[in-house]
Amino acid sequence: xxxxxxxxxxxxxxxxxxxxxxxxxxxxxxxxxxxxxxxxxxxxxxxxxxxxxxxxxxxxxxxxxxxxxxxxxxxxxxxxxxxxxxxxxxxxxxxxxxxxxxxxxxxxxxxxxxxxxxxxxxxxxxxxxxxxxxxxxxxxxxxxxxxxxxxxxxxxxxxxxxxxxxxxxxxxxxxxxxxxxxxxxxxxxxxxxxxxxxxxxxxxxxxxxxxxxxxxxxxxxxxxxxxxxxxxxxxxxxxxxxxxxxxxxxxxxxxxxxxxxxxxxxxxxxxxxxxxxxxxxxxxxxxxxxxxxxxxxxxxxxxxxxxxxxxxxxxxxxxxxxxxxxxxxxxxxxxxxxxxxxxxxxxxxxxxxxxxxxxxxxxxxx
Ligand SMILES: Nc1ncnc2c1ncn2[C@@H]1O[C@H](COP(=O)(O)OP(=O)(O)OP(=O)(O)O)[C@@H](O)[C@H]1O
Ligand SMILES: [Mg+2]
Numbered sequence: 133x134x135x136x137x138x139x140x141x142x143x144x145x146x147x148x149x150x151x152x153x154x155x156x157x158x159x160x161x162x163x164x165x166x167x168x169x170x171x172x173x174x175x176x177x178x179x180x181x182x183x184x185x186x187x188x189x190x191x192x193x194x195x196x197x198x199x200x201x202x203x204x205x206x207x208x209x210x211x212x213x214x215x216x217x218x219x220x221x222x223x224x225x226x227x228x229x230x231x232x233x234x235x236x237x238x239x240x241x242x243x244x245x246x247x248x249x250x251x252x253x254x255x256x257x258x259x260x261x262x263x264x265x266x267x268x269x270x271x272x273x274x275x276x277x278x279x280x281x282x283x284x285x286x287x288x289x290x291x292x293x294x295x296x297x298x299x300x301x302x303x304x305x306x307x308x309x310x311x312x313x314x315x316x317x318x319x320x321x322x323x324x325x326x327x328x329x330x331x332x333x334x335x336x337x338x339x340x341x342x343x344x345x346x347x348x349x350x351x352x353x354x355x356x357x358x359x360x361x362x363x364x365x366x367x368x369x370x371x372x373x374x375x376x377x378x379x380x381x382x383x384x385x386x387x388x389x390x391x392x393x394x395x396x397x398x399x400x401x402x403x404x405x406x407x408x409x410x411x412x413x414x415x416x417x418x419x420x421x422x423x424x425x426x427x428x429x430x431x432x433x434x435x436x437x438x439x440x441x442x443x444x445x446x447x448x449x450x451x452x453x454x455x456x457x458x459x460x461x462x463x464x465x466x467x468x469x470x471x472x473x474x475x476x477x478x479x480x481x482x483x484x485x486x487x488x489x490x491x492x493x494x495x496x497x498x
Contacts, residue, residue: 133356135391137384139412142184145380147348150340151186157333158190161307162197165273167300169333171307174281176314177337178483179470180377180417183311186337187277190309194275199307200267202276206284206312211292212248214276215256221274222263248291257295264304273305282316282468286325293326308332315467315474339374339485342366349383358390364402371406375485377417381409410486418490421471428454430496432462433471436482437491442475 136146157170173190175183191201202217204210248256260274267273276296278284292308299306310329312320314336321330346369353360360368368386372378385405390397425433435451436443449459463480466472475481482488 135384135387136352136356137380137387139377139380139384139416141180142188143380144185144188145376146352146383148182148185148189149348149376149379150344150374151182151189151337154186154335154337155190155193158307158309159193162194162199162273165268165271165305166303168307169331171275172329172332173307173309174317174329174332174334175309175311175337176317176334178473179313179421180375180484181337181339182376183337184279185376186335187279187309187311191275191277194307198270198272199305200263200272200274202274203279204277205279206281206289208285208288210278210284211256211288212252214292215248215252215259218256218259218263218274222259222266225263225266253291257298260295260299260306261302261304264299264302264306268305273307275307275309277309277311279311281310281312282320283312284320286320286323289320290326293328297328313468313470316470319468340376340379342369342372342374345369345372345374345379348379349386352383353386353390358387359396360386360390361397364397364399367399368402368406371409373485378409378413378485381412382406385409385412413486414490417484418487421469421484421487424469425466425471427496428452429462429466429469429471430491432459432466433482433487433491434496436472436480437488442479442481445478445480448480 138145158173159170161168161170175186177183187203191203194201200221202214202221204214264274278292281289296306296308310317310332346365349368350360350362350365353365368382372382382405385408386397386402389401389405393401422430431452432448432454435448438451439447445456445459445463448454449456452459454462463472467474467480470483471487472480473483
């Protein structure tokens with residue numbers, strides 16, 4: 133058996149740890165069709181927590197129930213691309229024999245225009261209605277997923293929301309599932325870009341519990357005839373902190389160790405796998421997230437790393453010598469970048485596992 137772990141953004145893991153029941157409302161929505169609350173869902177959570185994977189799981193569920201799926205990322209022109217996909221699916225349905233299975237469509241290339249011209253907007257809506265009526269006749273519908281919604285152009289997003297709201301009012305079977313970073317999604321909803329989206333079911337994804345990770349590791353290794361003792365499974369699970377990307381990294385490197393140790397994994401091999409996973413997490417998640425941070429952003433983060441838990445903005449101001457409104461500005465910038473998150477009144481905390489330790493072990497060069 134080949135290494136089943138997938139430490140890559142958006143890749144489907146061998147086991148969806150800690151997500152039992154998350155898609156129940158959505159699945160129920162697929163059964164009742166138009167207007168079900170679960171068909172309007174927003175997944176939020178820190179980088180690497182598994183938002184894209186949840187979108188993929190929702191898409192699979194929809195396809196297995198015979199629904200059509202359009203999967204997009206909210207880069208410029210996404211509404212136009214959704215329209216293009218709807219047109220293709222309609223054509224496919226028209227040509228094929230009735231009852232033919234619909235498959236997902238994703239469109240290569242991108243358009244440079246972000247907003248549709250008025251006549252294109254009319255066309256877009258008409259296309260949607262035509263497709264949804266066809267699907268309704270077959271007892272299914274259309275699911276549209278949009279990833280990285282925090283980066284969406286506001287005008288485009290409000291247009292999409294208005295059109296989908298129109299479809300729902302017409303009783304047509306449509307579902308809209310978004311994913312994005314929590315603080316930015318909150319802003320988006322509060323800005324009133326699309327009041328309709330505030331009614332969406334918001335599911336904030338968190339780390340899995342250590343015991344669930346432990347069970348998952350034990351089962352995955354046992355399933356391939358590899359022995360991972362209870363003690364080592366526990367140590368490996370604890371090292372992940374339940375954070376999905378680390379679950380994949382630790383599992384991946386443990387698997388490699390197991391391949392080169394036919395007599396079984398020992399604690400030294402487990403420790404090597406954990407160290408390799410941490411290094412990779414630093415390079416892939418932390419350094420990538422920090423790549424757009426300025427010197428002052430880093431000073432802010434450095435000041436936070438002095439605390440064992442959440443930091444007060446007053447302390448950060450004192451440690452960095454920033455004035456309160458500068459602290460406020462950097463706080464907003466860092467929240468938008470997904471590096472920190474609000475943790476109660478006047479408090480902020482790191483949003484990425486391992487970032488505090490990274491800031492401590494990589495002090496700014498002054
Ligand atoms: N429930 C889960 N159990 C185990 N592994 C998971 C789970 N969810 C996601 N993963 C793994 O975690 C990694 C990150 O997942 P994903 O790309 O979906 O995160 P994300 O929240 O979309 O991150 P980003 O904000 O960077 O886009 C992937 O390697 C994926 O296989
Ligand atoms: Mg993602």
